[in-house]
Every structure is written in C-alpha cells, then in structure tokens.
Amino acid sequence: MLPKTVVSGFEPIVGQTFPIGILKRFLRRAAVPHAMLFTGIEGIGKRTTARVMAMALNCREGTKSVGEGPSGAFDQPCRRCPLCRQIEAGKHPDVIEIAPRKGILRIDQVRELLASLAMKPFSATHRVVIIDDAHQLNPEAGNALLKVLEEPPQGTILVLTASQRSGLLATIVSRCRHIPFNPLAAEDIAGLLADTQGLDHILSKTLAKAAGGSYTKALQLATGKWHQRRNWLIRASGLDRIDPHGPLTSTLALAFSAELAQSKAQIDDDLETLKSWVRDLSVWPYKATHIVHADRKETLAQVSEQLSDGQLTVIWEALEKAQKDIAGNANLRLTLDNMALRMACLRAA
Ligand SMILES: [Zn+2]
Structure with a gap:
C-alpha cells in the first residue's frame, strides 16, 4: 500500500x-x-x-x-x-x-x-x-x-x-x-494509518488488528468510524457492563435487537465485531497481548473477570447461530430477538 x-x-x-x-x-x-x-x-x-x-x-x-x-x-x-x-x-x-x-x-x-x-x-x-x-x-x-x-x-x-x-x-x-503475498503485520498497518489518517497509535493498532492484515479493510474501518459503532454494540448488548447488578434486562435486550435490525446491510459486520469482542474477553486472562480491542483494555479487564469461559462460549454460540441463520435467510428480527434474549438470560442467571 x-x-x-x-x-x-x-x-x-x-x-x-x-x-x-x-x-x-x-x-x-x-x-x-x-x-x-x-x-x-x-x-x-x-x-x-x-x-x-x-x-x-x-x-x-x-x-x-x-x-x-x-x-x-x-x-x-x-x-x-x-x-x-x-x-x-x-x-x-x-x-x-x-x-x-x-x-x-x-x-x-x-x-x-x-x-x-x-x-x-x-x-x-x-x-x-x-x-x-x-x-x-x-x-x-x-x-x-x-x-x-x-x-x-x-x-x-x-x-x-x-x-x-x-x-x-x-x-x-x-x-x-x-x-x-503476506497479510500485513498489524504494526505496519497501524503505522500507515497513523501517517495517512492522523489517528492515534492505540486506535490505529486496534483498527489494524480488526482488519486482519488488510490495509484496505483497515482504511474502510477507520473512515467508517468502526470504533464508534463497536462502542455502541458492546454497550447496547450489555457486553461492556462492569456493574454486577446491571445485566441486560429482557426489555433492554429487545431494544438492542430492534436497533440492530435497522441496519440489515451491516448486520454481518456487527456480529463479527461482537464476536471479536467476546473472543478478546476470553483471551484476556491468558494472552492479553493477543487482543484486537487494545483501545478498550480497561473494560476488557473488568468484564472478563465477571464472565466464565462457559458463559462466553454460550454468548459466542448465540452470535454465531444468528449469523448463520441470517445468512440462510431466516427472519431477521426474530433471529436477533432470540440472540439478544439468549445473551441477556445468561448474564442474568
Ligand atoms: Zn518512470
């Protein structure tokens, strides 16, 4: 590039x-x-x-x-x-x-x-x-x-x-x-993003990792304000909650899925983003250097303490099932409602 x-x-x-x-x-x-x-x-x-x-x-x-x-x-x-x-x-x-x-x-x-x-x-x-x-x-x-x-x-x-x-x-x-040709190293992409887009180093690195070694993809994420959408996704889904008394209620879960269903074209990317967040939550205690969301380290550290590996697996599977069902033309709203409720039930339990 x-x-x-x-x-x-x-x-x-x-x-x-x-x-x-x-x-x-x-x-x-x-x-x-x-x-x-x-x-x-x-x-x-x-x-x-x-x-x-x-x-x-x-x-x-x-x-x-x-x-x-x-x-x-x-x-x-x-x-x-x-x-x-x-x-x-x-x-x-x-x-x-x-x-x-x-x-x-x-x-x-x-x-x-x-x-x-x-x-x-x-x-x-x-x-x-x-x-x-x-x-x-x-x-x-x-x-x-x-x-x-x-x-x-x-x-x-x-x-x-x-x-x-x-x-x-x-x-x-x-x-x-x-x-x-090789996928690019995150450091190389981050350097290019910092130079050409004037982004700070940690955000550049996060975007580089989220793009999986593609500079073009990283640039799209940067210009599409991917990190802002990511912040909304983890907040609205309850996956950034650090308050032990505040898991997602069913009402909030359904509000989340309703909002998510508004952007059909983006749904696959949104679910990918959430999956990468869940993966980071499970990786954090073992290999903190391997995370994607380096700009949200504090949240990752706090939330990962509250969720067991078993719970994270269930959340991951709910996200993946929704992704597959939507790709197979299942009813969008219904699929997302089920997914969000499944994630909320688990957190409340
Ligand atoms: Zn020439």
Whole structure:
C-alpha cells in the first residue's frame, strides 16, 4: 500500500519483502514470466505491486536496488516520468486492468481483452494485463483465457490476483508462476494509518488488528468510524457492563435487537465485531497481548473477570447461530430477538 509521499520503485509497498524480492530478481535478470498469479487476502498491495511491475518493465529512467552491482537490468521504476504516472493513475492504454462486475468475471470481458491483445501495443515495450480477483472468473471465462495464458502475444505479461490458489481452475494455476503475498503485520498497518489518517497509535493498532492484515479493510474501518459503532454494540448488548447488578434486562435486550435490525446491510459486520469482542474477553486472562480491542483494555479487564469461559462460549454460540441463520435467510428480527434474549438470560442467571 502506498502512503502519500511516493519514493521510487517498490519501496513504498509495505510488508511484502518476499514477493517483491522475487519480482525484482525477475526484472534484474530480464526474465519476467509471461503469466503470474499473485495470491493473498484483499487489501495488501497485490494490484499496486502489479502496477509498479508494469512501470518497471516500461520506465526508461529507473534505477537499480542498492547493492545489486553493475550487472543486470534495473529493478526500480522512477515513478515520476509521464509513463510511470500514467500507469499509476490506471490510464496507460497498454496496461489493461479487468475486474469482476457484480462479483463475476464474465466471458464477454475476456473476449474484449483477447480482442485488444490481438492488436499491436500503443507505445509500451511491455504490455501488462492485470486480472483482478481471478477467483471470480466463471468457468467459461476461465477456459477462454487458457490459450493466452499459455502463449501470450510477444511482449505481453499477464498478472492475475486472487485470494488463494484453490479458488481457481487448476489449468489456470498450472500456467502461472505463483507469487504469494503476506497479510500485513498489524504494526505496519497501524503505522500507515497513523501517517495517512492522523489517528492515534492505540486506535490505529486496534483498527489494524480488526482488519486482519488488510490495509484496505483497515482504511474502510477507520473512515467508517468502526470504533464508534463497536462502542455502541458492546454497550447496547450489555457486553461492556462492569456493574454486577446491571445485566441486560429482557426489555433492554429487545431494544438492542430492534436497533440492530435497522441496519440489515451491516448486520454481518456487527456480529463479527461482537464476536471479536467476546473472543478478546476470553483471551484476556491468558494472552492479553493477543487482543484486537487494545483501545478498550480497561473494560476488557473488568468484564472478563465477571464472565466464565462457559458463559462466553454460550454468548459466542448465540452470535454465531444468528449469523448463520441470517445468512440462510431466516427472519431477521426474530433471529436477533432470540440472540439478544439468549445473551441477556445468561448474564442474568
Ligand atoms: Zn518512470
């Protein structure tokens, strides 16, 4: 992921030393495979890296990494020349990107791509095709792509990105060089969030952990004020109660589920957030360094003392059951009412 101040080459992409090391070696040896598959969770820099790769293949003002000696081609694009900037902005005609429409990569998108590949490149020495979320290729589209993956036109390099190899046709995987990307370390994401969003360190770290190693997700959480919603969720569900006489009454539990049911689109995320809070409550006494909600340590410490592992398991199961039932199209309000009452009964007992 790229912070605002751009330096040259791959340097601003954080936390991907291993895959970038492999790609730079390809560049220095002028032996870039014609089909590559970048795998890893969403939001860790796969597409950005593919674009920088396209710059590196075409930029004429690049440099070599320090310590690489006189031999070999350069492996660091300048990122300042008009060509690099055009690619960075996604506006170079020879760097073609396709992405799923409504969650599917369709045959007509692949046909359109094949038609443009049949023509000569506009200006680039290396044409680069980036196929995002290739695990969303439907079988027909995937099959249509096989021939060009096997034998792309001269000077054309294809980069497929996907969450994991297993979601792809085996015939696609076998034609690509596999480059695995890592989830980002929470510290790296927290640093980027603090730099680009001006958030304090503990909140940045909490958002980074809640995002599970994806910078894009962490950024969404930060801009969507995830922590405020989280604070409301744990308060309204009674899971932040530190008063032993104040467990949730049935009335309050039903008020909570009624409010929760108002935001149907958000319900899965809300339940995930509550589950991560319950997980923190159970982890706290044993491994306090492994928690997500580092910005609410005091509450975690106090509440975890009042709830047994058995009670936490029941709460967890109530949340998970609701999540599954809702995914299976059960009545939303009824499901949430049952869930909230189950959690309240347990606390009152
Ligand atoms: Zn350049």
